[in-house]
Amino acid sequence: MSDVQQYLGQEAVGEREGIGGMRQLDIGVDLDGVCYDFTASLRHYLVTHEGYDHADLPGGGADDPDTTWEFYKDCWGLTTEEFLTACDRGVDAGIVFGHREPFEHTVETLERLREKGHRLHIITSRSFGTRSHHNTSDWLERHRVPFDSLVFSDHKTIIRPDVMVDDYEKNFRAFMDLGIPCLLYDRPWNRHIPDSGMRVHSWGDVELSMNAFAANLDRL
């Protein structure tokens, strides 16, 4: 079975030249930790549906310096099984992948990038519960997140954009190993990765980097 579970608005990924010699890029965009606060949505589900108190679920946030990739274990004391069950139930309750605002400046930056002729390819892993695709599509629509294609897959290199934006070490390295530049969105769980000039700290940084790529794809 294919890893690609859904693909909307598909167009061939390919090289295009825009006005004034600026490249129009195919930009791959991760959701969790880049556009969407997954941890906060899971916390909201546990507090509103499973009887947890906010005090039971400290840290774990995108801006909390002590947050680790396995925040549910290291910050919240959940087992992996408890975490996975909570994710499944949180998705089916319509909260995980559906609740919360996008991170600050996400939508307007994506809009500006698209106005410049760049194409946005959202790729995200969505395997929890029975309605994670539905929640995600609804969330994108509700917050008017612009995109040209949407792919659900655990294997992000299934798309080959000109440049990717991701926060997870595994994906960052996978794209870089393929020679596809990947902007590493700065989060507490990736700060152990040595700086190679690809780290961005905000959507403003992402936009500046995309401008540089569009001017000269081979050099940031």
Ligand SMILES: [Mg+2]
């Ligand atoms: Mg992510």
